[in-house]
Amino acid sequence: MRIEWRSKDAINSMLFFSLLVVVIFSFAFEPTAEQSRVIAGGLMWVAFLFAAVVALNQTWARELRNQVLDAYRVSPAPPNSLFLAKVLGNFLFVVVLEVLMAPLFMVFYQLRSVGPVWQLVVIALLGTWALVVNGTFFAALSIRTRSREVMLPLILFPISIPALLAMVHGTTWVLTGESSPDTSIKLLLVYDVIFTAVCLLLFESVLNAE
Amino acid sequence: MTGQSDSSRHPVIVLQDLVKFFGRFAALRGITESFSPARLYVVVGDNGAGKSTLLRVVAGLTQPSQGSVTLLGARTAHEVAHRIGYMGHAPLLYDELSGMENLRYFAGLYGREGDAICGNSMQSVGLDPELERRVGQYSQGMRQRLSLARAVLHNPELMLLDEPFSNVDVHSARDMAAVLGRVRDKGKTVFVVTHQSSLMEQVADEFVHMSEGKIVSRESVRQAPASATSGVGGER
Numbered sequence: 001m002r003i004e005w006r007s008k009d010a011i012n013s014m015l016f017f018s019l020l021v022v023v024i025f026s027f028a029f030e031p032t033a034e035q036s037r038v039i040a041g042g043l044m045w046v047a048f049l050f051a052a053v054v055a056l057n058q059t060w061a062r063e064l065r066n067q068v069l070d071a072y073r074v075s076p077a078p079p080n081s082l083f084l085a086k087v088l089g090n091f092l093f094v095v096v097l098e099v100l101m102a103p104l105f106m107v108f109y110q111l112r113s114v115g116p117v118w119q120l121v122v123i124a125l126l127g128t129w130a131l132v133v134n135g136t137f138f139a140a141l142s143i144r145t146r147s148r149e150v151m152l153p154l155i156l157f158p159i160s161i162p163a164l165l166a167m168v169h170g171t172t173w174v175l176t177g178e179s180s181p182d183t184s185i186k187l188l189l190v191y192d193v194i195f196t197a198v199c200l201l202l203f204e205s206v207l208n209a210e
Numbered sequence: 211m212t213g214q215s216d217s218s219r220h221p222v223i224v225l226q227d228l229v230k231f232f233g234r235f236a237a238l239r240g241i242t243e244s245f246s247p248a249r250l251y252v253v254v255g256d257n258g259a260g261k262s263t264l265l266r267v268v269a270g271l272t273q274p275s276q277g278s279v280t281l282l283g284a285r286t287a288h289e290v291a292h293r294i295g296y297m298g299h300a301p302l303l304y305d306e307l308s309g310m311e312n313l314r315y316f317a318g319l320y321g322r323e324g325d326a327i328c329g330n331s332m333q334s335v336g337l338d339p340e341l342e343r344r345v346g347q348y349s350q351g352m353r354q355r356l357s358l359a360r361a362v363l364h365n366p367e368l369m370l371l372d373e374p375f376s377n378v379d380v381h382s383a384r385d386m387a388a389v390l391g392r393v394r395d396k397g398k399t400v401f402v403v404t405h406q407s408s409l410m411e412q413v414a415d416e417f418v419h420m421s422e423g424k425i426v427s428r429e430s431v432r433q434a435p436a437s438a439t440s441g442v443g444g445e446r
Contacts, residue, residue, distance in 0.1 A: 067300035075319040076291035
Protein backbone atom coordinates (compact mmCIF):
# COMPACT_ATOMS: atom_id res chain seq x y z
CA MET A 1 0.00 0.00 0.00
CA ARG A 2 2.92 2.30 0.69
CA ILE A 3 4.18 1.68 -2.83
CA GLU A 4 0.75 2.36 -4.33
CA TRP A 5 0.34 5.51 -2.27
CA ARG A 6 3.62 6.82 -3.64
CA SER A 7 3.01 5.93 -7.25
CA LYS A 8 -0.80 5.99 -7.38
CA ASP A 9 -0.55 3.95 -10.58
CA ALA A 10 -3.57 1.76 -9.96
CA ILE A 11 -5.79 4.39 -8.34
CA ASN A 12 -5.25 6.91 -11.12
CA SER A 13 -5.96 4.32 -13.83
CA MET A 14 -9.08 3.15 -12.05
CA LEU A 15 -10.40 6.67 -11.49
CA PHE A 16 -9.80 7.72 -15.05
CA PHE A 17 -11.44 4.62 -16.47
CA SER A 18 -14.51 4.93 -14.24
CA LEU A 19 -14.87 8.60 -15.03
CA LEU A 20 -14.74 7.77 -18.70
CA VAL A 21 -17.53 5.23 -18.37
CA VAL A 22 -19.74 7.59 -16.36
CA VAL A 23 -19.33 10.49 -18.75
CA ILE A 24 -19.58 8.55 -22.00
CA PHE A 25 -22.67 6.62 -20.98
CA SER A 26 -24.40 9.75 -19.67
CA PHE A 27 -23.86 11.46 -23.03
CA ALA A 28 -24.75 8.33 -24.99
CA PHE A 29 -28.10 7.65 -23.32
CA GLU A 30 -29.25 10.91 -21.65
CA PRO A 31 -31.61 8.97 -19.38
CA THR A 32 -34.39 10.48 -17.33
CA ALA A 33 -34.23 10.14 -13.59
CA GLU A 34 -36.56 7.16 -13.69
CA GLN A 35 -34.58 5.44 -16.43
CA SER A 36 -31.37 6.18 -14.55
CA ARG A 37 -32.52 4.25 -11.52
CA VAL A 38 -33.25 1.25 -13.71
CA ILE A 39 -29.92 1.21 -15.58
CA ALA A 40 -27.60 2.68 -12.97
CA GLY A 41 -26.99 -0.63 -11.23
CA GLY A 42 -25.60 -2.17 -14.40
CA LEU A 43 -23.68 0.97 -15.33
CA MET A 44 -22.03 1.31 -11.96
CA TRP A 45 -20.92 -2.27 -11.80
CA VAL A 46 -19.63 -2.19 -15.37
CA ALA A 47 -17.55 0.83 -14.43
CA PHE A 48 -16.31 -0.71 -11.18
CA LEU A 49 -15.67 -4.12 -12.70
CA PHE A 50 -13.50 -2.84 -15.53
CA ALA A 51 -11.76 -0.37 -13.25
CA ALA A 52 -11.06 -3.19 -10.79
CA VAL A 53 -9.56 -5.29 -13.58
CA VAL A 54 -7.19 -2.42 -14.41
CA ALA A 55 -5.97 -2.53 -10.80
CA LEU A 56 -6.03 -6.31 -10.48
CA ASN A 57 -3.82 -6.71 -13.53
CA GLN A 58 -1.15 -4.77 -11.65
CA THR A 59 -1.59 -6.70 -8.40
CA TRP A 60 1.45 -8.87 -8.85
CA ALA A 61 3.41 -6.66 -11.27
CA ARG A 62 5.84 -5.37 -8.66
CA GLU A 63 6.47 -8.88 -7.34
CA LEU A 64 7.18 -10.12 -10.84
CA ARG A 65 9.74 -7.40 -11.38
CA ASN A 66 12.94 -8.51 -9.62
CA GLN A 67 11.26 -11.86 -8.81
CA VAL A 68 10.19 -10.77 -5.35
CA LEU A 69 7.78 -13.71 -5.23
CA ASP A 70 10.79 -16.00 -4.80
CA ALA A 71 11.60 -14.11 -1.61
CA TYR A 72 8.10 -14.89 -0.31
CA ARG A 73 8.32 -18.51 -1.35
CA VAL A 74 11.57 -19.13 0.55
CA SER A 75 10.32 -17.27 3.63
CA PRO A 76 8.40 -18.94 6.48
CA ALA A 77 5.49 -16.51 6.01
CA PRO A 78 2.25 -18.38 5.24
CA PRO A 79 1.26 -17.90 1.59
CA ASN A 80 -2.29 -17.09 2.62
CA SER A 81 -1.10 -14.06 4.54
CA LEU A 82 0.35 -12.69 1.31
CA PHE A 83 -2.87 -13.46 -0.53
CA LEU A 84 -5.09 -11.85 2.11
CA ALA A 85 -2.86 -8.79 2.26
CA LYS A 86 -3.18 -8.36 -1.51
CA VAL A 87 -6.95 -8.87 -1.39
CA LEU A 88 -7.36 -6.34 1.40
CA GLY A 89 -5.23 -3.81 -0.44
CA ASN A 90 -7.21 -4.24 -3.64
CA PHE A 91 -10.47 -4.14 -1.69
CA LEU A 92 -9.47 -0.84 -0.15
CA PHE A 93 -8.53 0.68 -3.50
CA VAL A 94 -11.78 -0.34 -5.16
CA VAL A 95 -13.86 0.86 -2.20
CA VAL A 96 -12.08 4.23 -2.34
CA LEU A 97 -12.89 4.35 -6.05
CA GLU A 98 -16.55 3.59 -5.36
CA VAL A 99 -16.72 6.28 -2.69
CA LEU A 100 -15.19 8.81 -5.08
CA MET A 101 -17.39 7.80 -8.02
CA ALA A 102 -20.72 7.56 -6.18
CA PRO A 103 -21.32 11.35 -6.13
CA LEU A 104 -20.52 11.51 -9.85
CA PHE A 105 -23.09 8.85 -10.60
CA MET A 106 -25.64 10.77 -8.54
CA VAL A 107 -24.93 13.96 -10.46
CA PHE A 108 -24.65 12.57 -13.99
CA TYR A 109 -27.63 10.22 -13.69
CA GLN A 110 -29.74 12.24 -11.23
CA LEU A 111 -29.79 9.28 -8.90
CA ARG A 112 -31.77 9.17 -5.70
CA SER A 113 -32.24 5.88 -3.91
CA VAL A 114 -35.80 4.86 -3.20
CA GLY A 115 -34.74 2.00 -0.93
CA PRO A 116 -32.48 2.23 2.16
CA VAL A 117 -28.98 3.42 1.34
CA TRP A 118 -27.40 1.06 3.87
CA GLN A 119 -28.45 -1.83 1.64
CA LEU A 120 -26.50 -0.24 -1.20
CA VAL A 121 -23.46 -0.06 1.05
CA VAL A 122 -23.79 -3.75 2.00
CA ILE A 123 -24.18 -4.79 -1.65
CA ALA A 124 -21.20 -2.63 -2.62
CA LEU A 125 -18.95 -4.12 0.05
CA LEU A 126 -19.96 -7.72 -0.60
CA GLY A 127 -19.81 -7.28 -4.35
CA THR A 128 -16.43 -5.59 -4.20
CA TRP A 129 -15.05 -8.39 -2.06
CA ALA A 130 -16.34 -10.93 -4.60
CA LEU A 131 -14.53 -9.14 -7.42
CA VAL A 132 -11.23 -8.59 -5.69
CA VAL A 133 -10.89 -11.98 -4.01
CA ASN A 134 -11.36 -13.79 -7.31
CA GLY A 135 -9.48 -11.15 -9.24
CA THR A 136 -6.44 -11.34 -6.96
CA PHE A 137 -6.43 -15.13 -7.16
CA PHE A 138 -6.78 -15.30 -10.92
CA ALA A 139 -4.23 -12.54 -11.38
CA ALA A 140 -1.79 -14.80 -9.50
CA LEU A 141 -2.86 -17.73 -11.64
CA SER A 142 -2.18 -15.83 -14.84
CA ILE A 143 1.19 -14.26 -13.95
CA ARG A 144 3.10 -17.03 -15.65
CA THR A 145 1.11 -16.79 -18.89
CA ARG A 146 2.25 -14.69 -21.78
CA SER A 147 -1.01 -12.79 -22.24
CA ARG A 148 -1.76 -12.27 -18.58
CA GLU A 149 -3.56 -8.96 -19.09
CA VAL A 150 -6.03 -10.68 -21.38
CA MET A 151 -6.15 -13.89 -19.36
CA LEU A 152 -7.36 -12.25 -16.16
CA PRO A 153 -10.62 -10.80 -17.52
CA LEU A 154 -11.10 -13.94 -19.62
CA ILE A 155 -11.17 -16.07 -16.48
CA LEU A 156 -12.60 -13.55 -14.04
CA PHE A 157 -15.72 -12.45 -15.88
CA PRO A 158 -17.39 -15.86 -16.32
CA ILE A 159 -16.62 -16.84 -12.72
CA SER A 160 -18.04 -13.55 -11.48
CA ILE A 161 -21.36 -13.80 -13.34
CA PRO A 162 -23.44 -15.03 -10.35
CA ALA A 163 -22.01 -12.28 -8.16
CA LEU A 164 -22.40 -9.67 -10.89
CA LEU A 165 -26.04 -10.55 -11.43
CA ALA A 166 -26.64 -10.28 -7.70
CA MET A 167 -24.82 -6.95 -7.51
CA VAL A 168 -26.67 -5.45 -10.47
CA HIS A 169 -30.13 -6.70 -9.48
CA GLY A 170 -29.60 -5.84 -5.83
CA THR A 171 -28.44 -2.32 -6.67
CA THR A 172 -31.30 -1.78 -9.10
CA TRP A 173 -33.90 -2.98 -6.63
CA VAL A 174 -32.62 -0.64 -3.95
CA LEU A 175 -32.46 2.32 -6.32
CA THR A 176 -35.93 1.68 -7.75
CA GLY A 177 -37.52 0.33 -4.58
CA GLU A 178 -39.20 -2.35 -6.73
CA SER A 179 -38.15 -5.26 -4.57
CA SER A 180 -36.14 -6.25 -1.55
CA PRO A 181 -32.47 -6.97 -2.24
CA ASP A 182 -32.32 -9.57 0.54
CA THR A 183 -31.88 -12.48 -1.88
CA SER A 184 -29.06 -10.67 -3.68
CA ILE A 185 -27.33 -9.89 -0.41
CA LYS A 186 -27.58 -13.50 0.75
CA LEU A 187 -26.31 -14.76 -2.57
CA LEU A 188 -23.35 -12.39 -2.41
CA LEU A 189 -22.58 -13.46 1.13
CA VAL A 190 -22.59 -17.14 0.23
CA TYR A 191 -20.55 -16.45 -2.91
CA ASP A 192 -17.97 -14.50 -0.91
CA VAL A 193 -17.61 -17.19 1.73
CA ILE A 194 -17.25 -20.01 -0.79
CA PHE A 195 -14.82 -18.30 -3.10
CA THR A 196 -12.72 -16.83 -0.31
CA ALA A 197 -12.35 -20.32 1.17
CA VAL A 198 -11.51 -21.88 -2.20
CA CYS A 199 -8.97 -19.19 -3.05
CA LEU A 200 -7.29 -19.53 0.34
CA LEU A 201 -7.10 -23.31 -0.10
CA LEU A 202 -5.62 -23.12 -3.57
CA PHE A 203 -3.37 -20.07 -3.35
CA GLU A 204 -0.31 -21.91 -2.03
CA SER A 205 -0.41 -24.26 -5.01
CA VAL A 206 -0.70 -21.32 -7.38
CA LEU A 207 2.18 -19.48 -5.71
CA ASN A 208 4.48 -22.49 -5.90
CA ALA A 209 3.48 -23.60 -9.38
CA GLU A 210 6.36 -23.93 -11.83
CA MET B 211 30.08 -40.32 -5.71
CA THR B 212 32.46 -37.59 -4.72
CA GLY B 213 34.18 -37.26 -1.35
CA GLN B 214 32.01 -37.30 1.75
CA SER B 215 34.94 -36.85 4.09
CA ASP B 216 33.24 -34.83 6.77
CA SER B 217 29.62 -35.78 6.18
CA SER B 218 29.60 -37.88 9.30
CA ARG B 219 28.91 -34.70 11.23
CA HIS B 220 25.22 -34.12 10.79
CA PRO B 221 25.17 -32.94 7.20
CA VAL B 222 23.31 -29.74 6.57
CA ILE B 223 22.25 -30.84 3.09
CA VAL B 224 21.73 -34.38 1.82
CA LEU B 225 20.94 -34.92 -1.84
CA GLN B 226 19.73 -38.36 -2.82
CA ASP B 227 19.51 -39.36 -6.50
CA LEU B 228 18.47 -35.85 -7.43
CA VAL B 229 17.07 -35.46 -10.93
CA LYS B 230 15.38 -32.44 -12.46
CA PHE B 231 13.82 -32.33 -15.89
CA PHE B 232 12.62 -29.24 -17.70
CA GLY B 233 10.54 -30.82 -20.41
CA ARG B 234 12.90 -33.36 -21.92
CA PHE B 235 16.04 -31.56 -20.81
CA ALA B 236 17.72 -33.04 -17.73
CA ALA B 237 19.18 -30.15 -15.77
CA LEU B 238 20.22 -32.42 -12.88
CA ARG B 239 21.18 -36.01 -13.53
CA GLY B 240 21.14 -38.10 -10.41
CA ILE B 241 23.15 -36.20 -7.79
CA THR B 242 23.87 -37.93 -4.50
CA GLU B 243 25.94 -35.82 -2.14
CA SER B 244 26.01 -34.50 1.38
CA PHE B 245 27.43 -31.28 2.74
CA SER B 246 28.69 -30.51 6.20
CA PRO B 247 27.79 -27.48 8.31
CA ALA B 248 29.99 -24.45 8.95
CA ARG B 249 31.65 -24.63 5.56
CA LEU B 250 31.73 -22.30 2.59
CA TYR B 251 31.06 -24.23 -0.61
CA VAL B 252 31.62 -22.61 -4.00
CA VAL B 253 29.72 -24.26 -6.83
CA VAL B 254 31.38 -23.70 -10.18
CA GLY B 255 30.82 -24.93 -13.69
CA ASP B 256 30.06 -23.85 -17.22
CA ASN B 257 26.80 -22.23 -18.26
CA GLY B 258 24.07 -24.85 -18.29
CA ALA B 259 25.87 -27.13 -15.84
CA GLY B 260 22.88 -27.07 -13.48
CA LYS B 261 24.32 -24.85 -10.74
CA SER B 262 21.37 -22.51 -10.38
CA THR B 263 18.91 -25.36 -10.77
CA LEU B 264 20.64 -27.22 -7.95
CA LEU B 265 20.44 -24.17 -5.73
CA ARG B 266 16.76 -23.59 -6.50
CA VAL B 267 15.94 -27.23 -5.80
CA VAL B 268 17.77 -27.06 -2.48
CA ALA B 269 15.97 -23.80 -1.60
CA GLY B 270 12.62 -25.41 -2.40
CA LEU B 271 11.82 -23.02 -5.25
CA THR B 272 11.78 -25.90 -7.72
CA GLN B 273 10.66 -29.42 -7.01
CA PRO B 274 12.92 -32.27 -8.13
CA SER B 275 11.61 -34.64 -10.75
CA GLN B 276 13.11 -37.53 -8.83
CA GLY B 277 15.08 -37.97 -5.67
CA SER B 278 15.05 -36.04 -2.45
CA VAL B 279 16.66 -33.19 -0.60
CA THR B 280 17.05 -33.22 3.16
CA LEU B 281 17.78 -29.76 4.47
CA LEU B 282 18.85 -29.18 8.07
CA GLY B 283 17.21 -32.49 8.91
CA ALA B 284 13.88 -31.56 7.29
CA ARG B 285 12.24 -33.10 4.23
CA THR B 286 11.04 -29.78 2.84
CA ALA B 287 12.71 -26.39 2.74
CA HIS B 288 9.56 -24.71 4.02
CA GLU B 289 9.86 -26.51 7.37
CA VAL B 290 13.20 -24.80 7.98
CA ALA B 291 12.61 -21.64 5.95
CA HIS B 292 13.41 -19.43 8.94
CA ARG B 293 16.89 -21.00 9.04
CA ILE B 294 17.69 -20.46 5.36
CA GLY B 295 18.79 -17.30 3.57
CA TYR B 296 18.46 -17.18 -0.21
CA MET B 297 19.87 -14.73 -2.71
CA GLY B 298 18.80 -15.25 -6.30
CA HIS B 299 19.90 -14.04 -9.70
CA ALA B 300 17.38 -11.22 -9.43
CA PRO B 301 17.69 -8.92 -6.40
CA LEU B 302 14.31 -9.98 -4.87
CA LEU B 303 13.76 -6.37 -3.78
CA TYR B 304 11.08 -3.73 -4.34
CA ASP B 305 12.46 -0.94 -6.54
CA GLU B 306 9.89 1.47 -5.13
CA LEU B 307 11.10 1.20 -1.54
CA SER B 308 14.31 2.34 0.12
CA GLY B 309 16.86 -0.13 1.42
CA MET B 310 15.66 0.05 5.01
CA GLU B 311 12.03 -0.17 3.95
CA ASN B 312 12.79 -3.31 1.99
CA LEU B 313 14.63 -4.87 4.89
CA ARG B 314 11.92 -3.93 7.40
CA TYR B 315 9.37 -5.58 5.16
CA PHE B 316 11.32 -8.78 4.66
CA ALA B 317 12.34 -8.92 8.31
CA GLY B 318 8.62 -9.06 9.06
CA LEU B 319 8.30 -12.19 6.93
CA TYR B 320 10.78 -13.87 9.27
CA GLY B 321 9.14 -12.58 12.42
CA ARG B 322 11.92 -10.08 13.07
CA GLU B 323 11.17 -6.54 14.13
CA GLY B 324 13.21 -3.46 14.76
CA ASP B 325 15.35 -1.09 12.76
CA ALA B 326 18.47 -2.22 14.62
CA ILE B 327 18.47 -5.60 12.87
CA CYS B 328 17.92 -4.02 9.47
CA GLY B 329 20.52 -1.32 10.09
CA ASN B 330 23.13 -3.84 11.20
CA SER B 331 22.42 -5.98 8.18
CA MET B 332 22.91 -3.03 5.83
CA GLN B 333 26.09 -1.95 7.59
CA SER B 334 27.48 -5.47 7.42
CA VAL B 335 27.44 -5.25 3.62
CA GLY B 336 28.77 -1.70 3.51
CA LEU B 337 25.51 0.17 2.92
CA ASP B 338 24.32 3.23 4.82
CA PRO B 339 21.04 2.58 6.68
CA GLU B 340 20.24 6.30 6.48
CA LEU B 341 20.18 6.20 2.68
CA GLU B 342 16.66 7.16 1.64
CA ARG B 343 17.19 6.56 -2.05
CA ARG B 344 14.83 3.99 -3.54
CA VAL B 345 16.33 0.69 -4.62
CA GLY B 346 15.37 1.40 -8.22
CA GLN B 347 17.96 4.19 -8.16
CA TYR B 348 20.73 2.02 -6.71
CA SER B 349 23.74 0.96 -8.71
CA GLN B 350 23.98 -2.74 -9.51
CA GLY B 351 26.65 -3.19 -6.85
CA MET B 352 24.43 -1.59 -4.22
CA ARG B 353 21.49 -3.78 -5.25
CA GLN B 354 23.59 -6.91 -4.88
CA ARG B 355 24.81 -5.76 -1.48
CA LEU B 356 21.27 -5.04 -0.34
CA SER B 357 20.13 -8.39 -1.69
CA LEU B 358 22.85 -10.01 0.39
CA ALA B 359 21.74 -7.95 3.40
CA ARG B 360 18.21 -9.27 2.88
CA ALA B 361 19.51 -12.84 2.81
CA VAL B 362 21.45 -12.50 6.08
CA LEU B 363 18.84 -10.39 7.84
CA HIS B 364 17.36 -13.17 9.94
CA ASN B 365 20.72 -14.73 10.86
CA PRO B 366 20.16 -17.95 8.89
CA GLU B 367 22.16 -21.09 9.49
CA LEU B 368 22.32 -21.91 5.81
CA MET B 369 22.85 -19.41 3.02
CA LEU B 370 22.24 -20.14 -0.64
CA LEU B 371 23.60 -17.47 -2.98
CA ASP B 372 23.20 -17.53 -6.74
CA GLU B 373 25.73 -15.38 -8.59
CA PRO B 374 26.12 -12.79 -5.83
CA PHE B 375 28.91 -11.02 -7.73
CA SER B 376 27.01 -10.64 -10.96
CA ASN B 377 27.60 -7.14 -12.45
CA VAL B 378 29.46 -6.09 -9.33
CA ASP B 379 32.82 -4.31 -9.50
CA VAL B 380 35.87 -6.17 -8.22
CA HIS B 381 36.26 -4.07 -5.09
CA SER B 382 32.64 -4.56 -4.01
CA ALA B 383 32.81 -8.24 -4.92
CA ARG B 384 35.87 -8.76 -2.70
CA ASP B 385 34.06 -7.00 0.14
CA MET B 386 31.07 -9.28 -0.30
CA ALA B 387 33.31 -12.35 -0.39
CA ALA B 388 34.88 -11.22 2.87
CA VAL B 389 31.39 -10.85 4.38
CA LEU B 390 30.61 -14.42 3.37
CA GLY B 391 33.81 -15.60 4.96
CA ARG B 392 32.85 -13.89 8.21
CA VAL B 393 29.40 -15.48 8.02
CA ARG B 394 31.04 -18.91 7.68
CA ASP B 395 33.38 -18.12 10.58
CA LYS B 396 30.32 -17.64 12.77
CA GLY B 397 29.41 -21.27 12.13
CA LYS B 398 27.02 -20.80 9.24
CA THR B 399 27.00 -22.85 6.09
CA VAL B 400 27.27 -20.94 2.84
CA PHE B 401 26.70 -22.11 -0.71
CA VAL B 402 27.79 -19.75 -3.46
CA VAL B 403 27.14 -20.35 -7.13
CA THR B 404 29.46 -18.19 -9.15
CA HIS B 405 31.43 -17.93 -12.36
CA GLN B 406 34.01 -15.82 -10.55
CA SER B 407 35.59 -18.50 -8.39
CA SER B 408 38.82 -16.49 -8.05
CA LEU B 409 36.98 -14.06 -5.79
CA MET B 410 36.26 -16.88 -3.34
CA GLU B 411 39.71 -18.49 -3.20
CA GLN B 412 40.66 -16.71 0.01
CA VAL B 413 37.52 -17.71 1.89
CA ALA B 414 36.23 -20.94 0.33
CA ASP B 415 36.44 -24.29 2.10
CA GLU B 416 35.51 -26.40 -0.89
CA PHE B 417 34.97 -25.99 -4.59
CA VAL B 418 32.18 -28.13 -6.03
CA HIS B 419 32.56 -28.63 -9.78
CA MET B 420 29.44 -29.27 -11.85
CA SER B 421 29.13 -30.29 -15.43
CA GLU B 422 26.11 -31.39 -17.43
CA GLY B 423 23.85 -31.75 -14.43
CA LYS B 424 26.27 -33.70 -12.25
CA ILE B 425 28.78 -32.93 -9.54
CA VAL B 426 31.99 -34.19 -11.12
CA SER B 427 34.44 -33.32 -8.36
CA ARG B 428 34.83 -31.67 -5.01
CA GLU B 429 38.05 -29.92 -4.12
CA SER B 430 38.71 -29.08 -0.49
CA VAL B 431 40.73 -25.94 -0.04
CA ARG B 432 40.67 -26.16 3.71
CA GLN B 433 40.26 -29.23 5.89
CA ALA B 434 37.19 -29.59 8.06
CA PRO B 435 37.75 -28.78 11.76
CA ALA B 436 39.35 -31.53 13.85
CA SER B 437 36.07 -32.38 15.54
CA ALA B 438 34.92 -34.03 12.29
CA THR B 439 35.44 -37.79 12.11
CA SER B 440 38.12 -38.88 9.68
CA GLY B 441 37.36 -40.25 6.31
CA VAL B 442 38.24 -39.97 2.69
CA GLY B 443 38.52 -36.35 1.78
CA GLY B 444 40.55 -33.69 0.10
CA GLU B 445 41.13 -33.60 -3.56
CA ARG B 446 40.09 -36.36 -5.89
